Amino acid sequence: RLTTFGELAMIITSNWDLFGSLFSSRKAVERIMANLNSLRGPIAHCSPLAEDEVLRLRLALRDWFRLME
Numbered sequence: 001r002l003t004t005f006g007e008l009a010m011i012i013t014s015n016w017d018l019f020g021s022l023f024s025s026r027k028a029v030e031r032i033m034a035n036l037n038s039l040r041g042p043i044a045h046c047s048p049l050a051e052d053e054v055l056r057l058r059l060a061l062r063d064w065f066r067l068m069e
Helices: 005-014 016-022 026-044 051-067
Strands: none
Touching: 005 016, 005 026, 016 026, 026 051
């Protein structure tokens, strides 16, 4: 069985004792994962992203990597 992106967020937050040392904020992980999940739909279905969605994706990815600094 494959894991969905939404399930990945639940796995991380439900097992925070294992993943917490990788990230600076649980709330931020939840927020960014929700944001990325909403942006992944068009990408998963090979639809082009609007320019503003591309910007949102870049910012969300930047925020994600900052959580791991």
